[in-house]
Amino acid sequence: MSLAWKHEVPTLSWTAKQKNPHLARAVLSYLWNQVEQGTGCPTGMAYAAYAGLAREPALKIWAEKVLGTVYENSRREVADKPSVVIGYAMTEKQGGSDLRETQTTAVYSHSAEYHGAVAHWYELTGHKWFCSVPQSDGFFTLAKVNGGVTCFFFPRTLPDGSFNRFFIQRLKDEAGNRSNAGSEVEYSGTMAIRVGEEGRGLREILSHSHLTRLDFAVGSAGLMRQVLTLALNHTTTRNAFGSSLAKRPMMANVLADMAVEVEAATLMALRVARATDHIDTNPQEKALARVATPAAKYFNCSRVVAMANEALQCHGGNGFVEDHPMARLYREAPLNSVWEGAANMMCMDVRRAMQQEANSRDALFAELADVRGQDSRFDAYVTALGPLLDDMQHEEFFARPATEGIARALQGAELLRHSTPEVIDIFMKTRLGGGANNWGAMFGTLGPGVTQSQADRVVERACLW
Template structure:
C-alpha cells in the first residue's frame, strides 16, 4: 500500500495562457517612441497566441524532438532531407503568418520594419531557434532584387504570409523561405578566404548560370527553398542564388553532410554541406559578393539584438512571476530586499535592450533619411555587440532567481534552461564580438558618424550630469577613430549612452534615473543586483511584471 508522504505546495503555477504583449509596457513605450502611428492590434493578437499553453507545448516538443538528417532513401537514392517534428512546422507557420519573414519589404502602412521587429521579439519569447530561417528570409529579400528575373518569380512567395515545407519547384509553391551560405571551415567570419568555385554554365531566363563546387561549414536551415551563397567566380567573390529544386523539378546537387550538434538552438537544423556542381544564378554584380553579404548581415545582426532582447524579456518575466508566488524565509521572494535589487536590475537591462533594438529597426523604416542611414550603419553592430554580449550573464542571473528549479529542464519544460543555452548564439553568429567592434570602427570612418550620434543623444541633454559628460566626449572619440584595442570599449560606451537617451524619452523617471546612476555614473557593482539603494525598486519592478 502506497502512503503519501507530503503535499506539494509553495510551487508557482506556470506562466502560461497570458498575453505577451498586453503587459509588456517597455515594448509598448518603445513602439510609441519609434513608431507613434503604428496600430498595435496585430501585435496584441500575436501576443495572445504566443502566450497560450498550446504554443508553449509546440515550443517544447520542437526542442525535445530535434531535427533528423536523412541523406538517402531506402533504395539508395540521395535525398538530403531533414525531418522535423510537427511542432516545428506549427511554429514556422505561426511565424510566417505573422509576417516575420519577407513581408515588411512589400507591406504598406506605417513602420513595417518596426512592426515586424516587435513581433520578432514577441516570438522569440516563445521559441527563438525556428526564427533562423525567418530572419534569413527577411535579410535576403532586398538582395534578391539584384536579379530581377529571379525576384519576379520568387519575391511574391517570400512575402507571402504562408508556409509550405515541401520540396517542390517554385511554380508549385505559394510561399518560400530562403537561407544563406557564407562561412567555410578554413575561414569562419573571414568570408574572403572562400574557396568554393563558380564556373560559367551559360545563361537562361534567370540570367548568367554557374556550376558551383565547394563546401559551407555552416548552412543553417538546409530545408529552405533556396539560398544565397558566396563562391569565387572568374570576376572574384560573387553572390549566387541556389535553389534546392531546379526549374525542371530535379534536385540541385547540394549534399548535406551532417547536422551540427549545438549548445542550444536545438529546434533549428544547422548543417555542413557540399556543392557538387550545383547550379546557381548570379545575383548582383560579378565580384561584388562580399558587399552584398555585408548588407544582408546588417539585417540579420539586427535580428540577433532583437532576439536577445526577446529572450531577456522572457527570462525576466519567468523570474518575476516565479518570485511573486514562491515564499522563503517568511515572505514572498519578490518582497525580499536582495531579490528586489536583482529583479529591478534585470528589468533595467531588459528595457534598455528593447529600446536599443527597436531604435535600429526604426532606421530601416526611414532608409531614405541620411541621419537614419548613418544610425543604422553605426548602431547595428553596437546593438548586436552589446545587447547580445549581456545576454548570457542576464540569463544566468534570471535562472538563479528560480534556484534549482531554474536549472532543471524536465523533458523540455524548464524554459529557463533553454533560454540560457540559447543566449550565446546571437552573440556568436553573424559575427562575434570582435567582428562587431571592428565593424563599428569602419562605420566611424564616415565623416558624419560622430555628429549623427550627437544628434541621437541631444533629446536627453541636461537630463543627467553623468550622461551629459559621456555625450559630450563620444562624438570626438568616434571622429578620432579608436584603435582596435579600444573598439569594444567604444561600442560599450556608445551603446550605454544611446540606451540612456532612449529611456529618457520612453521610460518613467525611475527607470532612467536608476539606469544612469548604475550604467553611466558607475554607482553599480560587477554583477546584477547592485543598484544604488536610492533606486525606486517598486516602480521599476511593477513596470516589468508580465501579468
C-alpha cells in the first residue's frame, strides 16, 4: 500500500499535468497489477472516488486527501492524515447487484459546518453484505430516504475524534484476494453526509462506476500479462524431451495463443482509458466509452480465468502448490469478474447503452471504420456485427454474444493500429475469421493456416514486451 500510494497508482489521473492522464494511470495500474493484486481494490476505489468527492463541497477535504502520496494506516481524523483510503459498501443480501432493492434507511439529523462547508448529516440503519476494505478512512454507501435511494459518504472517525458507529460483523472467507479484507458490516446510528440530492443515489454512484470498471478491465489485463510472464519464464528456461519446453510444438501453440490474447486484451483496455481522457470534451469518445467500458470489463475479467488456468498447466504440478505464485494468481483470477457487476450485468449495460443512446452505436462503428480496408477478415466481422447488435436490442438473450462481438471488434481494430503482422494474422484467423475449423475453445488450438515458426515469432515477441 505504501508503494502504491507513493507511486500514485490511485491518483495519477488527477495529478498529472500532461495529456492523457487516465491513459497514463491505466498503464501504471496495468504494471502494478503484475506486482501486487491484493491492493487492486483500494487503489481502484481511491481512483474512482476522487471524482465523486470533488463534486461535493462538504467533501472537499476528502478530495484533497485522497490525492495524498504518503499512506498511513491509522484511525486519525481526515484533517490530520496525509492521505486517505476510500471504500464502497453497496451490496445487500436481498438485492445483490440490484441496488434499487436497498433496504438500509437514513433519517435526517442536522446540518453543520464540516471543514469549511455545510454538510447535511443523516443517521443510517442497515446492513451491507459486501464491504471491501473495511479499514478504509471513509465510505460511499446507499440508503433510502422516504423510499428514495440516496448516496451518502461517512467517515470512520468523526470531527470530534470519536469513532463512527460502523460495525464489522465478520470478514468473508473468500476463495482468493485474501490479502484484501472483504466483510459484512452493520450501520446502527452511523452518521453520514448526503452526497447529491435525496432519491438520486443510483445516478450519483453510477457516475463512479465507469472508472472502477475501467480499472478492472485494465487490472485483469495486467493479471493476464503476469500469468503469461510466469509461463514464458518457466517454459523458456526448462528443458524436457530434448529441447526447451517453449520450443515443443504443442507448447509453442499454447504460448502464442496466450500471447495474442494478452496483447488484444491490453490494447482494448488502454483504448477505453484513452477515451476516458476525452469524456468531457469529445462527444464521440464519451459515447464510445459508454459502450466500450462495460464490454472491456466483461471480456477481460472473464477471459483472465482461462488464461490463469492455462498458465498453471504450463508449470505442471509446481503451479498448484501454494509456495508458487501461480496458485495465488489462479485464485485471484475470477475476482474482478464479480466486482462492480458480474458478466451478465456488464452485458445488460451494453444493451442498455445501445437502446437508450443511439450515438453509442454510431461511435462504435466510427471507431471501427477507421481501420476498415486493411484486412478483409476484420471487415467481414464488422459487417456481421451490425445484425447481431440489432438482435441484442430486441432480445436480451443475445446480449452476451453481442458484447463479445464488440470486444473482439475493438481488439481487432487496436491490433491493426499497433501490432505486428504475425499477431494480427493469428488474431484475424482464429478470433474473427476462422470459425471452428481454425480455433477451439482452449488455448493451444491455433489451427490450419498458423505455422509453428509463426507461433515462435509471437512467443519471442511476448518475451520482450
